[in-house]
Amino acid sequence: MTPPDRPDAEPPQDERPTLDELYRRYSGWLTAVLRRRFDPNQAEDLMHEAYVRLGPYQAKGELRHPQGLLLRIAENLAYNQARGARRDRRRMGRLAEVSRCHEPCTQAEQLQALLFKQVVEGLPQPLRDTFMLSRYAGMTYAEIAEHCGLPVKTVEWRMSKALALIAARMRD
Numbered sequence: 001m002t003p004p005d006r007p008d009a010e011p012p013q014d015e016r017p018t019l020d021e022l023y024r025r026y027s028g029w030l031t032a033v034l035r036r037r038f039d040p041n042q043a044e045d046l047m048h049e050a051y052v053r054l055g056p057y058q059a060k061g062e063l064r065h066p067q068g069l070l071l072r073i074a075e076n077l078a079y080n081q082a083r084g085a086r087r088d089r090r091r092m093g094r095l096a097e098v099s100r101c102h103e104p105c106t107q108a109e110q111l112q113a114l115l116f117k118q119v120v121e122g123l124p125q126p127l128r129d130t131f132m133l134s135r136y137a138g139m140t141y142a143e144i145a146e147h148c149g150l151p152v153k154t155v156e157w158r159m160s161k162a163l164a165l166i167a168a169r170m171r172d
Contacts, residue, residue: 022066023051032072038078046081048075091138119169127162130155133172 017025027047034043050073057063120128133139133147135138141159
């Protein structure tokens with residue numbers, strides 16, 4: 001048991017601040033910081049979500065530095081939202097490209113597309129899966145690695161090998 005005279009000793013259960021007290025103490029500060037660092041329109045949403053995520057730490061009594069933890073949680077939430085928005089923009093760009101494909105194709109373009117499809121279908125299964133997940137499902141190498149249970153380097157190698165085989169077969 002920790003001696004009571006240590007400054008880093010955990011306060012007894014009844015002396016720990018409640019989530020409501022923490023909210024009153026830090027919400028204004030956290031909102032102001034988030035407005036300066038991120039989108040001011042999302043600052044309050046980030047602050048509220050940070051408090052929701054802080055709840056389990058407080059309930060377990062694992063809350064030693066609530067101000068720092070709140071800031072870290074809110075920053076991580078903001079970064080995750082930004083990453084998701086970038087991913088959505090990339091996917092929307094790809095959808096826009098697909099929608100432009102409604103123009104009539106010439107016979108040569110149709111033959112080229114058929115040849116490409118045959119070449120991709122002729123790839124070894126691991127290479128084909130990696131290629132399809134990357135190019136058609138829009139997954140990043142890290143997402144493919146997690147999905148398939150592989151190291152990212154293996155995904156990178158498979159993708160480079162697939163692209164090299166496709167390029168060689170399309171030239172022939």
